[in-house]
Amino acid sequence: MIYSRVIGTGGYLPEKILTNRDLEKMVDTSDEWIRSRTGITQRHIAADNETASDMALNASRGAMNAAGISAEQIDLIIVATTTPDVIFPSTACILQDKLGVKNCPAFDVQAVCSGFIYALTTADMFIRAGKCRTALVVGTEVYSRILDWNDRSTCVLFGDGAGAVVLTKSDQPGIISSHLHADGSYNNILSAPGNFSGGKVQGKPFVMMEGNTVFKFAVKVLEDVVNEALTENNLEVSDLDWLIPHQANIRIIISTAKKLGLPMEKVIATLDKHGNTSAASIPLALDVAVRDGRIKSGQHVLLEGVGGGFTWGAVLLCW
Numbered sequence: 001m002i003y004s005r006v007i008g009t010g011g012y013l014p015e016k017i018l019t020n021r022d023l024e025k026m027v028d029t030s031d032e033w034i035r036s037r038t039g040i041t042q043r044h045i046a047a048d049n050e051t052a053s054d055m056a057l058n059a060s061r062g063a064m065n066a067a068g069i070s071a072e073q074i075d076l077i078i079v080a081t082t083t084p085d086v087i088f089p090s091t092a093c094i095l096q097d098k099l100g101v102k103n104c105p106a107f108d109v110q111a112v113c114s115g116f117i118y119a120l121t122t123a124d125m126f127i128r129a130g131k132c133r134t135a136l137v138v139g140t141e142v143y144s145r146i147l148d149w150n151d152r153s154t155c156v157l158f159g160d161g162a163g164a165v166v167l168t169k170s171d172q173p174g175i176i177s178s179h180l181h182a183d184g185s186y187n188n189i190l191s192a193p194g195n196f197s198g199g200k201v202q203g204k205p206f207v208m209m210e211g212n213t214v215f216k217f218a219v220k221v222l223e224d225v226v227n228e229a230l231t232e233n234n235l236e237v238s239d240l241d242w243l244i245p246h247q248a249n250i251r252i253i254i255s256t257a258k259k260l261g262l263p264m265e266k267v268i269a270t271l272d273k274h275g276n277t278s279a280a281s282i283p284l285a286l287d288v289a290v291r292d293g294r295i296k297s298g299q300h301v302l303l304e305g306v307g308g309g310f311t312w313g314a315v316l317l318c319w
């Protein structure tokens with residue numbers, strides 16, 4: 001049986017930190033409101049000249065070093081991003097060039113905050129189909145560029161960053177199963193409804209959100225997709241060693257864990273320091289927990305994401 005297995009993780013956060021106190025000076029908000037409603041205390045903000053591919057490059061180098069692989073060994077690059085460097089070429093192609101990787105498929109995946117789950121699932125399928133051996137899968141976002149910094153209901157929630165994994169062919173699991181979903185009828189509740197035409201911006205290219213609707217939808221589908229992954233593999237919640245949810249709001253994470261009966265000690269949460277980094281949030285949290293030694297060989301780890309589209313999904317791994 002062919003499996004794919006994560007053999008290295010990497011993460012990158014821009015140098016600049018924006019605290020809740022800093023935000024108090026920018027919009028009518030408070031540290032207390034942001035912490036109590038979201039769990040976020042700070043987020044990182046990319047430098048003016050720093051792009052999604054720059055951050056992806058740093059995270060990728062970390063993952064490649066951890067995996068002990070060189071650029072020549074990579075034969076697939078998938079980048080999940082909602083904030084690409086340019087309209088085209090893809091951020092994956094720009095990253096490929098920066099890494100000095102030659103002649104492999106490289107493309108972007110756009111599934112907003114579920115992007116990394118979609119990208120990881122796609123890479124797993126390439127490997128299991130025998131189409132590649134060693135894939136680089138990255139989530140990278142500069143949401144600071146698509147936030148309306150006058151809108152307190154959204155600008156306090158997001159941050160910038162990148163996370164990456166190296167996935168390789170293995171006869172041992174690895175990725176056990178993956179579960180992807182989308183319901184486009186909810187496309188309006190979380191969106192950045194802008195575009196370019198004739199060199200001009202059309203619409204509103206800023207994050208817009210019906211916060212309460214998103215909250216309820218997220219809790220429901222995150223619980224459903226965990227149960228789906230467990231049922232398909234004849235596992236119980238107690239068989240999970242770690243849950244790594246998309247890092248959007250600590251109250252969403254706590255509600256999901258409570259509904260599942262999963263103790264918070266088994267949940268990796270990094271959003272207090274990172275904010276919501278969209279497609280980067282899961283690989284960033286994974287990297288933190290791998291590097292601090294919480295995630296150990298042989299453990300069951302469940303990654304789950306939810307985001308605009310609406311999209312959601314999960315990947316179950318044996319570490």
Ligand SMILES: CC(C)(COP(=O)(O)OP(=O)(O)OC[C@H]1O[C@@H](n2cnc3c(N)ncnc32)[C@H](O)[C@@H]1OP(=O)(O)O)[C@@H](O)C(=O)NCCC(=O)NCCS
Binds near residue numbers: 028033
């Ligand atoms: C956005 C979110 C934190 C708002 O929390 P909430 O408890 O639902 O708060 P509400 O939207 O009901 O707003 C409550 C009040 O706080 C105000 N408020 C909103 N943002 C604020 C801020 N940054 N600071 C202070 N007050 C704020 C609102 O204007 C509202 O005031 P009002 O009662 O006078 O009208 C919450 O809905 C949420 O997290 N939703 C999901 C967001 C998310 O995770 N999105 C990404 C998914 S991938």
